[in-house]
Amino acid sequence: MVSEVQAIRDRIAEIDASAARSVFTRGRDLALRHPCFATGEKPNNKGRIHLPVSPGCNIECQFCDRAVNTTEQRPGVTGQVITPAEAAEAVRQAVSVAPEISVVGIAGPGDTLATPYALETFRLIGKEFPELIKCMSTNGLLLADKAEDVISVGVETLTVTVNDIYPETLRHICGRVHYRGHIFSGTEGAKLLIDNQLEGIRKVSDAGITVKVNTVLVPEINGEHIGGIAKSVAEAGAVIYNIIPLIPQHNMAEMLPPSCNETDEARRAAETHIRVFRHCQHCRADAVGVPGGKDYREQVYVNRAERETRFSHG
Numbered sequence: 503m504v505s506e507v508q509a510i511r512d513r514i515a516e517i518d519a520s521a522a523r524s525v526f527t528r529g530r531d532l533a534l535r536h537p538c539f540a541t542g543e544k545p546n547n548k549g550r551i552h553l554p555v556s557p558g559c560n561i562e563c564q565f566c567d568r569a570v571n572t573t574e575q576r577p578g579v580t581g582q583v584i585t586p587a588e589a590a591e592a593v594r595q596a597v598s599v600a601p602e603i604s605v606v607g608i609a610g611p612g613d614t615l616a617t618p619y620a621l622e623t624f625r626l627i628g629k630e631f632p633e634l635i636k637c638m639s640t641n642g643l644l645l646a647d648k649a650e651d652v653i654s655v656g657v658e659t660l661t662v663t664v665n666d667i668y669p670e671t672l673r674h675i676c677g678r679v680h681y682r683g684h685i686f687s688g689t690e691g692a693k694l695l696i697d698n699q700l701e702g703i704r705k706v707s708d709a710g711i712t713v714k715v716n717t718v719l720v721p722e723i724n725g726e727h728i729g730g731i732a733k734s735v736a737e738a739g740a741v742i743y744n745i746i747p748l749i750p751q752h753n754m755a756e757m758l759p760p761s762c763n764e765t766d767e768a769r770r771a772a773e774t775h776i777r778v779f780r781h782c783q784h785c786r787a788d789a790v791g792v793p794g795g796k797d798y799r800e801q802v803y804v805n806r807a808e809r810e811t812r813f814s815h816g
């Protein structure tokens with residue numbers, strides 16, 4: 503028993519050392535410069551601006567409720583959707599009011615690869631702000647198909663949300679997948695999504711992009727699979743893993759979110775395979791500033807819509 507515990511500790515130390523090397527070997531010190539790749543016990547107090555340029559999505563997560571409002575603090579919510587040109591102006595404004603910003607990220611409110619605007623935005627701002635780390639978050643359905651574009655626009659850090667590695671269970675989280683003009687549902691759609699995610703992670707991490715994986719923890723569905731997910735994505739090339747507790751809404755409004763114990767257990771299960779990120783603040787798609795700190799979005803997105811319009815899927 504004692505030797506088993508020691509073996510697990512040794513394995514975690516080995517993973518920590520390898521993760522530390524990974525975030526330090528890509529030209530920039532991500533552990534110190536990117537708020538979502540901070541590998542220590544404390545956050546690193548760096549900031550990000552999220553540019554809400556990606557309204558559409560190509561899959562149907564059962565918990566997803568994208569919305570336009572100024573009040574909710576969660577992913578998938580923005581005060582408005584902006585154009586790539588407006589995004590460039592927002593970055594100029596953001597770095598002047600919040601110099602702690604070191605990352606320009608695109609995380610919705612939909613999927614960043616379902617429409618061309620995120621890649622267009624990175625192309626536009628890359629020359630003007632070379633010092634800002636370009637960060638993108640995607641469901642990964644199109645990552646393998648668009649890997650060359652993601653690499654060529656200079657994305658350095660990329661998050662893929664992988665909610666399961668078993669199609670039989672992922673089908674209860676992801677209802678349908680819209681891919682190359684066809685709609686796939688059930689196990690078939692779920693398998694397509696998983697295959698594309700893992701292939702996409704392999705492609706971009708082989709090209710030097712640092713990959714983080716997010717998993718929305720839905721205890722009744724994927725609670726027992728976290729270790730397996732972490733192992734698979736680490737083998738594909740991901741170096742950091744983040745567990746996001748379910749926010750019960752949309753078709754999952756009746757489901758229970760994980761307890762603190764369940765979230766801790768899930769993190770422990772993941773930690774034997776990959777470095778775990780613990781400072782996630784479940785950011786809005788238009789957040790500006792240090793995650794969890796003062797938010798500058800009012801100064802940056804001055805023309806925010808005040809309406810409470812809901813997006814539809816698709």
Ligand code: CLF
Pocket residue numbers: 537538550552577605606607608609637638639661744781782783784785793
């Ligand atoms: Fe944004 Fe995401 Fe990039 Fe960070 S957020 S696109 S990796 S710059 Fe960070 Fe916010 Fe958690 Fe996301 S704290 S929700 S993990």
Ligand code: SF4
Pocket residue numbers: 559560561562563566567568578610611612613641
């Ligand atoms: Fe919503 Fe899922 Fe699409 Fe994200 S990937 S916008 S959570 S349906």
